[in-house]
Amino acid sequence: MLWPATLLGAAAGLALASIPGALLGGLLGQMLDRRMRLRSLEHLRQLLGLQRPQMDDEDLLFMLLGRLAKSDGRVLDSHIQMAAGEMQRLGLDELSRRRAMQAFARGKQADKELRGPLRALQARPERAEVVLRTCWRMAWADGRLSEAERLLIEQWARWLGFPRAALQAMAEEYRPQASVPDTPGGDYQAALRLLGVRADSEPRLIKQTYRRLLSRHHPDKLAGAGASAAQLRAATDKTRELHAAYELIRRRHGFR
Structure with a gap:
């Protein structure tokens, strides 16, 4: 395991007070590493707010769901219940559920930061399809598909490199045959x-x-x-x- 605070403390101590300073700086850094359970320099940057945590599949999914829910200006109870049902389906534990809810809330205002992670999914077409299917379910969660929701999903499909014909066929799969009463x-x-x-x-x-x-x-x-x-x-x-x-x-x- 890399001890980032130990290395930084030793380097700073060496610069300030030669070898004794390096020993003292390394000792203090090691105490900080153990106390904060630091794993890497990236982890330290995240804790200091200098770097965003890496977005994993679940973070991305719930950010997309949050963006769709907010696309018409107001998040409805049906959107929240759909997101909760997705957490249930994925079998998320309490910690993962809290993280998913944070991603959902963060996604309400997200746009540009979604482009890179979605493009990275082009190498995983099966995962890309799962993401789009879940997005269609969120879009229909309130019983209607708005123009804003449709445009968002089409844009995300382009970033995913998903064929337009396949997206249209998928959209028809999730279009309700008969309207569900309000x-x-x-x-x-x-x-x-x-x-x-x-x-x-x-x-x-x-x-x-x-x-x-x-x-x-x-x-x-x-x-x-x-x-x-x-x-x-x-x-x-x-x-x-x-x-x-x-x-x-x-x-x-x-x-x-």
């Missing part, structure tokens, strides 16, 4: 039946049931198994129905 005017009893909960169920149980169903019917599980476009569309419609039902029940019960 949450406020939906049928409360039908929503309870869809989730398999009762009107007197505890909020914790409702949330757990919703997330379990969302994970079970997630389109990504079919996408990796060579499902047809019709099957993917049906799975997408099912997750949208679950979103709408959960939102209706959540509002009726008054929990978040």
Whole structure:
């Protein structure tokens, strides 16, 4: 392991007071390395705010989802629930969920910083496809596809080097065949039946049931198994129905 503070302390001490200074500087630096658990010079720069942490796949994905959610000016509950469902599907632990939420919030204002990471995904076309599929689901999370959302996804597809024809075919897969009723005017009893909960169920149980169903019917599980476009569309419609039902029940019960 590289001890950055140790090396920097020794170098500074050597410059100031020759060998004794190097020994003292190295000792103090080693104490700092151990206390802060520094791993590299890049890690030290990150802690000092001189360098952004390297963006991994999950950071990039949730930044994109955050940018889509904010593209029409306001993040809706359906956007937040979709992001939460994605965290559930990915099996993120508490620390990873917090990081994903931070990336989602950071992505609301992101634009230029997404270009480089997306272009880097050109070498991983399978991952690029997963990213775009998740973006289409976020775009349809509120039941409609806005012009701003469409333009963003098309721009990201260009940066990914994703063929336009393939993107259009993917867009059709996620377009709902029939409109799902808006949450406020939906049928409360039908929503309870869809989730398999009762009107007197505890909020914790409702949330757990919703997330379990969302994970079970997630389109990504079919996408990796060579499902047809019709099957993917049906799975997408099912997750949208679950979103709408959960939102209706959540509002009726008054929990978040």
